[in-house]
Amino acid sequence: MINKKLIRSIYDIVPSYYKEGHTYRKYYNLAQRNDYLTREEFDRVQLRHLTGILRYASIHVPYYSRLFKDIRFHIDKVDSLNCMKDIPITCKEQVQENLRDFQSKIYPSSRIRAIYSGGSTGIPAEYLSQKSDSAIERAFMHFQWSRVGFSPHNNNKLAMIRGVKPLKGDYEIRNGILVFSSYIKNQKMYGEYLERLIEFDPDFIHAYPSIIDLWAQYIIDNNLNVSLSKLKAILCGSENLDRIQRERIEKAFHTRVYSWYGHSERGCLAGECEVSNDYHILPDYGYAESITSSGDIAKSDEPGNLIVTSFNNKVMPLIRFNTCDEVILSDQLCPCGRGARLIKKVVGRTNQYLIDSKGKIIPANVLLPYELLGLFKNVRQYQFVQEKVGECIFLMNVKPSFSVEDEKKIKAEIERELGRNMRFLIKYVDTIPRTKNGKLMFLDVSRRLDNSTRFN
Ligand SMILES: [Zn+2]
Numbered sequence: 001m002i003n004k005k006l007i008r009s010i011y012d013i014v015p016s017y018y019k020e021g022h023t024y025r026k027y028y029n030l031a032q033r034n035d036y037l038t039r040e041e042f043d044r045v046q047l048r049h050l051t052g053i054l055r056y057a058s059i060h061v062p063y064y065s066r067l068f069k070d071i072r073f074h075i076d077k078v079d080s081l082n083c084m085k086d087i088p089i090t091c092k093e094q095v096q097e098n099l100r101d102f103q104s105k106i107y108p109s110s111r112i113r114a115i116y117s118g119g120s121t122g123i124p125a126e127y128l129s130q131k132s133d134s135a136i137e138r139a140f141m142h143f144q145w146s147r148v149g150f151s152p153h154n155n156n157k158l159a160m161i162r163g164v165k166p167l168k169g170d171y172e173i174r175n176g177i178l179v180f181s182s183y184i185k186n187q188k189m190y191g192e193y194l195e196r197l198i199e200f201d202p203d204f205i206h207a208y209p210s211i212i213d214l215w216a217q218y219i220i221d222n223n224l225n226v227s228l229s230k231l232k233a234i235l236c237g238s239e240n241l242d243r244i245q246r247e248r249i250e251k252a253f254h255t256r257v258y259s260w261y262g263h264s265e266r267g268c269l270a271g272e273c274e275v276s277n278d279y280h281i282l283p284d285y286g287y288a289e290s291i292t293s294s295g296d297i298a299k300s301d302e303p304g305n306l307i308v309t310s311f312n313n314k315v316m317p318l319i320r321f322n323t324c325d326e327v328i329l330s331d332q333l334c335p336c337g338r339g340a341r342l343i344k345k346v347v348g349r350t351n352q353y354l355i356d357s358k359g360k361i362i363p364a365n366v367l368l369p370y371e372l373l374g375l376f377k378n379v380r381q382y383q384f385v386q387e388k389v390g391e392c393i394f395l396m397n398v399k400p401s402f403s404v405e406d407e408k409k410i411k412a413e414i415e416r417e418l419g420r421n422m423r424f425l426i427k428y429v430d431t432i433p434r435t436k437n438g439k440l441m442f443l444d445v446s447r448r449l450d451n452s453t454r455f456n
Contacts, residue, residue, distance in 0.1 A: 267308025357390030
């Protein structure tokens with residue numbers, strides 16, 4: 001009899017480069033080949049991808065083919081990156097209201113999958129991409145991690161603390177990865193978690209910065225010496241990572257923190273450089289621009305909203321799509337020798353948390369797990385608000401198609417996420433207040449009374 005468990009555990013240790021398939025290898029090799037382009041080469045590669053995707057969209061995607069005709073945009077005349085400014089910006093709401101209009105006519109439905117995104121802005125969104133998309137994503141991601149020692153040719157032992165819930169208990173080994181729960185019930189748990197981590201002896205820890213930072217604070221506050229001899233880096237994505245968090249995590253774990261910027265619409269991916277904390281934009285992933293609040297193209301090193309054009313999604317290519325993430329793009333050249341353009345800073349990504357009546361911390365990133373975002377089809381915007389510890393108000397601006405059934409499902413799922421020690425109330429609103437910068441935030445704790453409350 002074949003022992004399925006044994007086969008599974010052998011498969012888990014096969015290096016990514018061999019088990020991930022052709023698409024993964026193709027994109028990994030591409031990223032590797034184009035890592036050290038000069039600035040001129042970088043721009044040339046970006047222009048080649050751009051003209052390719054613009055031509056494809058003009059022929060196969062109804063929205064863009066109409067738009068280019070209306071504005072008389074001729075792809076044959078595109079001879080520099082500067083030509084992009086002639087194309088109007090696409091915003092999230094436009095895509096959500098006309099999803100099929102943005103879908104390629106030629107892509108077979110058997111190869112399409114939906115991606116859901118809530119993002120930091122609280123506008124639920126659905127995008128379509130090809131099924132092979134996840135292999136492309138992993139290839140680029142692993143390539144970035146290779147800057148701090150990750151090798152797709154070897155088995156890299158990974159511990160994960162980022163919103164993936166263990167199926168049973170507080171931690172488990174899943175597909176060879178040690179997965180920890182992101183919920184922290186009390187300080188004692190850190191001791192148990194750290195013991196398990198040391199026993200596992202990972203090469204990398206993949207974590208939300210806000211959560212691993214709480215671990216780091218525990219280690220420093222208790223004067224612990226955590227020795228993980230093989231640990232090459234702590235991989236921190238999906239949230240802002242500030243300088244203080246970075247220093248604290250590096251001090252506690254005696255290793256480097258490696259960070260990157262990406263988003264669910266997959267129009268830009270940029271990973272930290274080994275010699276600085278700036279992010280290099282991957283030339284074969286997408287094109288990044290930024291615009292100021294008055295709609296002008298931001299100058300180098302000036303903050304602006306990130307506008308992206310995706311290169312690899314043939315099901316729903318997004319062209320000059322406004323991510324609503326505030327970033328600082330820079331034309332400066334990095335001392336590492338790569339000519340790739342830089343993201344100097346990502347502003348406006350939330351890493352806040354709710355606190356329940358027992359003082360348990362519920363990080364923003366686990367409030368709405370990916371699997372639940374599909375429930376928000378009839379919701380325009382939403383926001384979690386906490387004014388009192390132990391109470392959470394959920395504001396929703398809903399579409400006319402929103403039903404009692406929708407409310408029931410959303411309520412049940414969120415209550416399950418929040419646990420028994422949080423009073424949960426839904427409030428329907430016509431608008432959700434924006435921050436003073438005009439940004440929608442999906443979690444607002446700015447008016448929380450006992451803001452200093454920490455768990456015990
Ligand atoms: Zn660099």
